[in-house]
Amino acid sequence: MDLATEPHILAIGEALIDIVTPASHPEDAKEIPGGSPANVAMTLGRLGRPVALSTWYADDPRGRVIEEHFSASKVVITPESKGATRTTTANALIDENGAASYTFDFDWNPTPPIPVAETALIVHAGSISAAVEPGATAVYEAMIAARPHALVTFDPNARPAVMGTPEAALPLVEKFVAAADVVKVSDEDIEWLTRGEDVESVIARWLALGPRLIIVTRGKKGGLAVS
Numbered sequence: 001m002d003l004a005t006e007p008h009i010l011a012i013g014e015a016l017i018d019i020v021t022p023a024s025h026p027e028d029a030k031e032i033p034g035g036s037p038a039n040v041a042m043t044l045g046r047l048g049r050p051v052a053l054s055t056w057y058a059d060d061p062r063g064r065v066i067e068e069h070f071s072a073s074k075v076v077i078t079p080e081s082k083g084a085t086r087t088t089t090a091n092a093l094i095d096e097n098g099a100a101s102y103t104f105d106f107d108w109n110p111t112p113p114i115p116v117a118e119t120a121l122i123v124h125a126g127s128i129s130a131a132v133e134p135g136a137t138a139v140y141e142a143m144i145a146a147r148p149h150a151l152v153t154f155d156p157n158a159r160p161a162v163m164g165t166p167e168a169a170l171p172l173v174e175k176f177v178a179a180a181d182v183v184k185v186s187d188e189d190i191e192w193l194t195r196g197e198d199v200e201s202v203i204a205r206w207l208a209l210g211p212r213l214i215i216v217t218r219g220k221k222g223g224l225a226v227s
Contacts, residue, residue, distance in 0.1 A: 007052035007076050008121040009044055010146075012114060012139055013037025013129035014106075015055040015070065015081075016088035017062045023095050031062070033069035034090070036127035036157045045074040052076040052117075054142075056110045056135065062087035083111060102161045104128070108135035114142040118149055126155035130176050131163045143179045154180035158189040166193050178209040187218045199224075 015038035021029040041053040053075050057063040059082055066087065070077060084107040092100040108129050116123060123146040130139050143152050156173045163169040170193045177183050183206060190202050203214045203226050216224040 006119050007050045007117075008119055009041075009049055009051040010054060010116060010120045010123045010150075011037045011041035011044075011051065012054045012123065012125040012142055013127050014088055014108060015053065015057055015066045015077075016090055017065065019089055019091045020100075021091060021093050023093055031065070033066050035088075036155065037125060037129065038066075038070060038075075040124055040155075041075045042070055042073045045070070048074075050076075052078055052120075053081070054078045054110070054114050055081045056084045056108055056129075057082060057087045058084040058107070060087055062089070078115065080111060080115065084109070102159060104159075104162050106132060106162060108132045110135050110138050112138040112141065113145070114138050116142050116146045116150070120146060120150045122153065123150045124153045124155070125176070126153075127157035128159050128162050130154070130156070131159070131169060131172060136172065140176060140179060143176070147179070147181075151182065152180045153182040153184065155184045156189055156193070157186075158192050160192060166195055169193060174206070174209060177206050177211060180211050182213045182215070183211050184215045184217070187216055187221075190216070 014035040016035045018032045018034040019029055038053055041051045044051040057066050086107050088107055089105045091103040094100050125139050125143055130136050146152055154176050173193060187199060190199055194202055206214055213227045
């Protein structure tokens with residue numbers, strides 16, 4: 001295997017168009033390609049790491065923007081990714097304090113199974129693609145398929161607008177936690193998912209599910225990594 005040319009990192013999840021709209025000036029809305037797993041792939045591509053992205057978007061103008069944006073950062077988008085009826089959008093309404101509230105027009109229904117090449121040494125998944133059915137099941141099955149030969153990482157990146165109540169979201173998130181080797185989560189994610197449970201208690205419970213490492217980002221407080 002030639003790691004210089006063969007993608008050995010696979011990111012699975014949404015690539016979408018963020019429609020960033022200032023509440024005070026909605027006429028100034030801007031459309032920006034994004035998506036949590038897609039941005040992970042983009043960053044790796046810009047760092048020179050051979051990376052592929054398995055996503056779900058349409059053959060429409062916004063889909064072509066996504067292709068151009070991520071391909072420019074040397075991300076290989078898998079052929080089966082282009083099959084959606086429309087490219088997902090996230091309308092981010094920015095208030096006067098700079099905080100965003102999101103409204104999603106979401107199409108996440110990748111044709112299962114999501115292929116995971118044996119050359120993949122790291123497989124990353126998460127965000128709303130791991131929370132919206134029927135696609136979430138395909139993401140989970142891809143993570144399980146990758147475990148014999150890859151390091152599996154997961155980032156819940158909680159989005160209440162599409163995940164429903166914390167009581168509904170937490171069991172699904174913990175199912176994915178149990179399938180991962182490394183979990184990255186923010187303290188805000190934990191706060192919402194558990195309705196304020198102590199962070200250290202959540203870390204201990206999640207480590208007992210099977211991951212080898214939990215990384216919690218805490219804003220100005222810095223990161224916390226527990227094995």
